[in-house]
Amino acid sequence: xxxxxxxxxxxxxxRYELRAAASYxxxxxxxxxxxxxxxxxxxVSVLKPAAIAQESGGGRRxxxxxxxxxxxxxxxxxxxxxxxxTGKVEVGQNIRTSLSQAVSEELHVPVxxxxxxxxxxxxxxxxxxxxxxxTTPTMNLQLRKVAAAARTxxxxxxxxxxxxxxxxxVAENGKVTDxxxxxxxxxxxxxKGQRLLQTLPAEGSLIPAAEWKVAGQSIPKVNGxxxxxxxxxxxxxxxxxxxxxxxxxxxxxxxxTLVSVDTQQAEQMVERNWHGSATVVRDGNFVGVVAxxxxxxxxxxxxxxxxxxxxxxxxxxxxFDYLRKxxxxxxxxSGDGDHYETGSVDQALASADHHLKRTYTVAYIAHVPLxxxxxxxxxxxxxxxxxxxxxxxxxxxxxxxxxxxxxxxxVRVLMPDTGSGYGGKHTGETAIEAARLARAAKRxxxxxxxxxxxxxxxxxxxxxxxxVTSGVRNxxxxxxxxxxxxxxxxxxxxxxxxxxxxxxVFHEVHSPLRQGSYRALAATANHFAxxxxxxxxxxxxxxxxxxxxxxxxxxxxxxxxxxxxxKQFGWGKSKGSGQGFGMGGGxxxxxxxxxxxxVKVDQRxxxxxxxxxxxxxxxxxxxxxxGLRNQIEGSNVMGLGGALFEAIEFENGKxxxxxxxxxxxxxxxxxxxxxxxLLDRKDIPSVGAGECPMIGLAPAxxxxxxxxxxxxxxxxxLVPNGLKIN
Amino acid sequence: xxxxxxxxxxxxxxxxxxxxTSLLTTLREYLDLTxxxxxxxxxxxxxxxxxxxxxxxxxxxxxxxxxxxxxxxTIEGLALGDHLHPVQQAFLDEGAMQCAYCTSGMIMSAVAxxxxxxxxxxxxxxxxxxxxxxxxxxxxxxxxxxxxxxxxTQSPVAKGSDQ
Numbered sequence: 062x063x064x065x066x067x068x069x070x071x072x073x074x075x076r077y078e079l080r081a082a083a084s085y086x087x088x089x090x091x092x093x094x095x096x097x098x099x100x101x102x103x104x105v106s107v108l109k110p111a112a113i114a115q116e117s118g119g120g121r122r123x124x125x126x127x128x129x130x131x132x133x134x135x136x137x138x139x140x141x142x143x144x145x146x147t148g149k150v151e152v153g154q155n156i157r158t159s160l161s162q163a164v165s166e167e168l169h170v171p172v173x174x175x176x177x178x179x180x181x182x183x184x185x186x187x188x189x190x191x192x193x194x195x196t197t198p199t200m201n202l203q204l205r206k207v208a209a210a211a212r213t214x215x216x217x218x219x220x221x222x223x224x225x226x227x228x229x230x231v232a233e234n235g236k237v238t239d240x241x242x243x244x245x246x247x248x249x250x251x252x253k254g255q256r257l258l259q260t261l262p263a264e265g266s267l268i269p270a271a272e273w274k275v276a277g278q279s280i281p282k283v284n285g286x287x288x289x290x291x292x293x294x295x296x297x298x299x300x301x302x303x304x305x306x307x308x309x310x311x312x313x314x315x316x317x318t319l320v321s322v323d324t325q326q327a328e329q330m331v332e333r334n335w336h337g338s339a340t341v342v343r344d345g346n347f348v349g350v351v352a353x354x355x356x357x358x359x360x361x362x363x364x365x366x367x368x369x370x371x372x373x374x375x376x377x378x379x380x381f382d383y384l385r386k387x388x389x390x391x392x393x394x395s396g397d398g399d400h401y402e403t404g405s406v407d408q409a410l411a412s413a414d415h416h417l418k419r420t421y422t423v424a425y426i427a428h429v430p431l432x433x434x435x436x437x438x439x440x441x442x443x444x445x446x447x448x449x450x451x452x453x454x455x456x457x458x459x460x461x462x463x464x465x466x467x468x469x470x471x472v473r474v475l476m477p478d479t480g481s482g483y484g485g486k487h488t489g490e491t492a493i494e495a496a497r498l499a500r501a502a503k504r505x506x507x508x509x510x511x512x513x514x515x516x517x518x519x520x521x522x523x524x525x526x527x528x529v530t531s532g533v534r535n536x537x538x539x540x541x542x543x544x545x546x547x548x549x550x551x552x553x554x555x556x557x558x559x560x561x562x563x564x565x566v567f568h569e570v571h572s573p574l575r576q577g578s579y580r581a582l583a584a585t586a587n588h589f590a591x592x593x594x595x596x597x598x599x600x601x602x603x604x605x606x607x608x609x610x611x612x613x614x615x616x617x618x619x620x621x622x623x624x625x626x627x628k629q630f631g632w633g634k635s636k637g638s639g640q641g642f643g644m645g646g647g648x649x650x651x652x653x654x655x656x657x658x659x660v661k662v663d664q665r666x667x668x669x670x671x672x673x674x675x676x677x678x679x680x681x682x683x684x685x686x687x688g689l690r691n692q693i694e695g696s697n698v699m700g701l702g703g704a705l706f707e708a709i710e711f712e713n714g715k716x717x718x719x720x721x722x723x724x725x726x727x728x729x730x731x732x733x734x735x736x737x738x739l740l741d742r743k744d745i746p747s748v749g750a751g752e753c754p755m756i757g758l759a760p761a762x763x764x765x766x767x768x769x770x771x772x773x774x775x776x777x778x779l780v781p782n783g784l785k786i787n
Numbered sequence: 788x789x790x791x792x793x794x795x796x797x798x799x800x801x802x803x804x805x806x807x808t809s810l811l812t813t814l815r816e817y818l819d820l821t822x823x824x825x826x827x828x829x830x831x832x833x834x835x836x837x838x839x840x841x842x843x844x845x846x847x848x849x850x851x852x853x854x855x856x857x858x859x860x861t862i863e864g865l866a867l868g869d870h871l872h873p874v875q876q877a878f879l880d881e882g883a884m885q886c887a888y889c890t891s892g893m894i895m896s897a898v899a900x901x902x903x904x905x906x907x908x909x910x911x912x913x914x915x916x917x918x919x920x921x922x923x924x925x926x927x928x929x930x931x932x933x934x935x936x937x938x939x940t941q942s943p944v945a946k947g948s949d950q
Contacts, residue, residue: 153886153923281882288887289875289894291822291862298821306816354816356808431826431834431888431922480824480888481922512827687882691925695885698924721831721920729913732926 094258098136098144101252102218104211105134106203106261131186133200135164135207137215141235141249143168143175145204148188149196150180150452152482154751155688156196158283162685163201166268166276167208169232170248172283180454180476190453192484192578194650194749201684201747205276209265218251270682270743279687284478295480296450297435301505304437305338306355307498308362309508310348311518314714315575317371319346327364341365342501349494351502355509375573376712381422381526384547384570399551399569404562409541413532415601420528421590423549423777424708425521425574427719429726432480433515438495439505445472449492450479457489464493465500483699484578485519516719521709522579523572525549527590537604537612544591548572550583553649553756556591558613574711580696581752584649585703585759589777592645592760596767606644606764607632618679618742619648622655625738626677630657639664640672641769645760651748652680653740656697656757658733660765667770667786669779671701671733671762678754679740681747686739689750693737696754701727704759706778791855795820796864806852810844811835813851814861822862822891826920833919836892836899837861843899845918862891865898874898877936878929885923893919897933906937 094103133147145164151157157177165172178184180191212232219237220227223244231238238245270277287293312319324341327350331339339352339361348365352358375383410416436449445465451457454474462469474492491508499506510518525548532541542560551567599609607627614620623646627633636642639662646655659673674697683689706725710717718724759777767773772786780786793800795818802817814820814837823846826834830845837846838860865872871879874897884890893916900907900915907915912933921929 153884153888155885279882281879282884282887285879285882285884285887286871288884288890289862289871289878290866291820291891293887294821295824295888297825298815300819300821354804354812356805356812429922431832431886431920432824433826479886481886483922509825512829691882691885691928694927695924698926699922720829721827722829726920726922727924727926728920729917729926729930732913732930735927 095256099138100254100256101136101138102211102214102255103134103136103258104207104214104261105258106132106207132188133186133203133207135204135211137211137248137252139249139253141170141174141247141252143170144178145175145207146178146185147200147204148180148182148185148455149200150191150454150476151478152191152450152452152486153480154196154692155282155685156191156200157478158280159197159684159688160201160204161283162276162278162280163205164208166273167205168212170235172275172280174235181473182454182458182475183473187455190456190487192452192487194652194752197680197684197747197749198651205267206261206265209267210259210261213265214257214259215248215251218255219246222246222251270747273682276684277682277686279685281687294477295432295435296437296448296477297432297480297509299437299448299477299507301437301439304505304507305351305353305498305502306358307349307351307495307506307508308355308358309494310362310365310367311514312371313369314371315374316714317369319348320368320370322348322365322367324348324365326366327361330361330364340502342498344497347497349498351498351504351506371714374714377424377708377710378712380524380573383573384524384526387570399567401555401563401565406541406543406562406564409562410530410532410543413540414535415533415598416531417533417594417597417601418528418530419594419597419775420526421593421775422527423525423586423589423703425524425576425711426579426703426707427516427521427709427724428483428485428519428579429515429721429724430481430483430485433510433512434486434491434519435507435509436489436491436495437505437507438492438499440496440499440503443467443471445496446475447473447492447496448475448477449489449495450482450486451476451489451492452482452484452486453488456487457492460489461492461496465496483580484582487578488520490518512721513719516724517716520575520577522703523549523576523583524574525583525586527586529590529594531594531598533598533602535602537599537602537609539598539613546583546587546590549586552582553584553587553647557616557619557648558595558610559615560613574709580699581649581755584647584752584756585700586777588645588647588649588756589759589763592647592757593763593775596643596760596764597773605633610644616648618653619646619655621740622646622653622677622679625740626655626657626675629677629736629738630659630675632657636768639769641765641767643761643764643766643768645757645764647756649753649756652678652750652753654678654754654757656761658758658761658765660762660769662766662769662786668784669705669766669786670784671705671731673734673736674758674761675736675738676754676757677738677740678750679742680750680753681745682743683739683741684747686741689739690737692750693754694735696752697735697758698727698732700755700758701731701733703777704762704779705731705784706781708778708781789852791851793851793854793859794856795859796861802851804851806850808851810837810846810849810851810854810859814846820861820863824888824891826889826892831918831920832889832892833896834889834892836895836919838895838899841899841902843896860895862895865894872898873939874901874933874936877932877939881928881932881935883925883928883932885925889919889921893921893929897929897936900933901937901940906941907933909934
């Protein structure tokens with residue numbers, strides 16, 4: 062095994078992964094399907110070539126077996142049970158429920174009769190991963206088509222059986238009915254003895270959103286009972302007979318190299334206390350232990366003495382100077398564009414009535430998924446099986462295959478519904494560690510990271526610097542816009558305001574900390590800078606911030622959310638002493654958000670309290686209103702942390718506040734009054750909502766603080782010092 | 788090492804372990820009761836909350852050696868057969884979860900709160916629950932669920948039933 066056990070995460074991996082070549086592995090052929098699933102009706106969804114290029118990275122493997130670009134399939138068994146297979150995974154965004162609704166709607170079976178098999182690399186088709194708010198616009202639509210095709214097959218079976226015409230038959234509640242002749246047959250009877258497999262037809266009619274009966278409803282979490290009873294087994298809850306617990310030695314600092322390691326004492330301890338059921342593993346830089354309990358493994362690990370060598374590294378003091386200075390004219394070929402230019406910014410700036418040049422910054426923050434990374438690994442000869450919590454089970458399968466120099470078809474990764482991710486679980490560190498230890502121990506091994514490990518050895522949302530220069534006319538027309546983002550990313554970097562002269566550049570920087578995806582990615586940073594700057598410009602020309610935005614905004618969907626939120630908020634109402642109102646909003650991952658915040662700044666203590674937050678959100682036709690509200694409320698609560706107080710402190714390759722007693726996350730007492738407005742556009746295809754709702758909050762709060770006390774805060778987090786304005 | 792008799796969810800379990808072992812580790816690794824979760828290991832997040840003598844305690848910082856014979860209730864012991872505890876039912880009714888990893892700790896804390904204060908004010912709920920973290924941000928729903936559970940347990944009709 063190579064000493065380097067982790068695969069470096071490029072910034073915003075999903076954007077890179079959109080271009081990464083996919084390894085299609087789909088070994089079942091037509092007969093295998095029935096052997097594996099039993100008789101019945103199977104509908105297989107095959108991505109169109111255009112969609113494949115976007116979703117899976119392109120490439121086609123032709124062969125005797127079924128097409129390789131399958132993204133989902135559905136089976137109706139002889140007992141009428143519906144099983145849907147998708148490589149998407151559940152991390153709390155409730156897609157197990159919303160996808161079940163999609164199938165229920167088109168197949169006309171109750172949600173309770175539908176089972177989703179998700180994120181199992183052996184049983185489900187290849188999927189790039191669950192991120193980028195892609196499940197609703199892609200998989201939800203695809204499963205509706207699959208279910209509709211299955212319904213057509215079932216009606217056809219009934220028609221053949223009764224010698225009737227299909228147009229006289231209707232499917233409802235798990236049955237096909239012939240109302241004219243007063244006869245019906247349930248799906249179980251129709252599928253009995255059948256071995257029908259069909260790939261999804263290119264054309265098929267779907268039920269329009271305006272006529273949805275199950276989709277569009279607030280269906281509760283399908284397996285909710287398993288969670289309130291403690292029955293559900295998360296990755297960290299998985300067990301196997303004879304399982305051991307593993308711990309891995311961590312370097313003293315990032316990028317440190319192992320100078321020497323003394324495992325003698327640990328080995329003696331293992332020999333003395335847990336003879337035969339514990340072991341110390343050394344492989345290059347990788348040093349780990351396994352023992353019968355996690356406590357024993359920790360004790361053995363603590364007995365290992367290691368010396369590490371590391372170079373001086375950038376600390377958070379001076380970080381932003383470093384990011385600006387070290388910036389290359391970065392290429393982020395897969396983002397929203399690393400360099401966009403239109404008109405002549407320099408000329409327009411020279412002729413504008415007002416100019417404004419401002420710098421905004423965002424700190425590194427951690428995802429802090431409440432369930433830390435965890436994996437259970439088991440070897441059967443040269444076959445490896447790993448249960449782990451990851452948003453990319455197929456990606457982790459690839460990482461395991463690479464780490465152990467083995468073909469991917471000898472690796473199976475299963476993803477039990479996991480204790481959240483927020484973009485932070487794209488990688489397979491614990492999977493690789495557990496697998497390495499299990500190979501040495503010749504028994505199944507579970508590795509669960511401690512909170513401290515999760516803070517230090519996962520990855521962070523990138524820090525960044527945004528330089529904005531703008532020019533505006535006295536009448537409030539923005540004429541010039543220059544925007545530079547250093548390191549944090551290009552998601553949401555382009556402006557949706559109508560500005561004739563623009564220069565927008567993303568600069569990639571070698572990050573001192575390991576960084577990667579995070580819910581809404583750089584869109585939070587870019588919207589914070591843009592929407593704060595819009596507020597500053599409005600004040601520069603003495604215009605109302607809402608009026609100023611609408612004057613420069615043509616996008617109807619975005620205007621609609623701003624106007625709806627403003628109305629609900631009562632924008633323009635008079636305010637009391639210390640009270641402040643602000644807004645922020647934008648467009649990301651195909652959704653539209655406007656967030657209005659009310660804050661109170663205590664005049665004596667200078668402490669900020671976020672009193673009320675109103676978000677108006679529009680993401681096309683709504684699939685599950687309550688699930689959607691939950692996502693929007695959750696985005697605002699999680700977003701409070703990054704907006705107000707979350708920041709990773711680090712020095713010389715070490716995290717200084719990597720525990721929950723040191724790193725503050727939002728709690729009950731931080732909760733403002735939350736109001737959510739849903740704009741249901743049944744005429745527009747549904748898109749995702751896990752990320753976009755987050756982006757308006759930070760600028761809304763910053764703008765409200767300015768409104769309350771005249772202090773302009775341009776750094777996220779805004780008030781890390783006990784919520785006090787410095 | 789010591790032999791410790793633990794009373795968990797009405798059953799007595801005998802475990803041979805170091806008395807310094809945390810209750811959370813004991814529940815999860817020795818008794819295979821995995822409903823109580825690890826989140827921080829320092830009593831900061833509440834995911835490991837159980838009831839000891841009817842009071843909410845952080846099992847990750849409670850040493851098992853001090854618990855011999857004292858009644859311990861975990862999330863697995865809350866429902867009576869198929870009949871959910873009112874707090875469990877209220878969490879389902881209000882959709883008070885996303886990934887739900889915090890849910891068992893939230894429910895156990897809420898049960899302890901309602902035992903002590905059957906009709907808590909919203910402020911009292913917020914203050915009592917502040918030690919429990921939900922990273923998905925479902926706090927407002929959890930508050931509603933606790934208010935609903937309080938009503939369920941107060942209502943004479945619902946009392947004693949699964950609702």
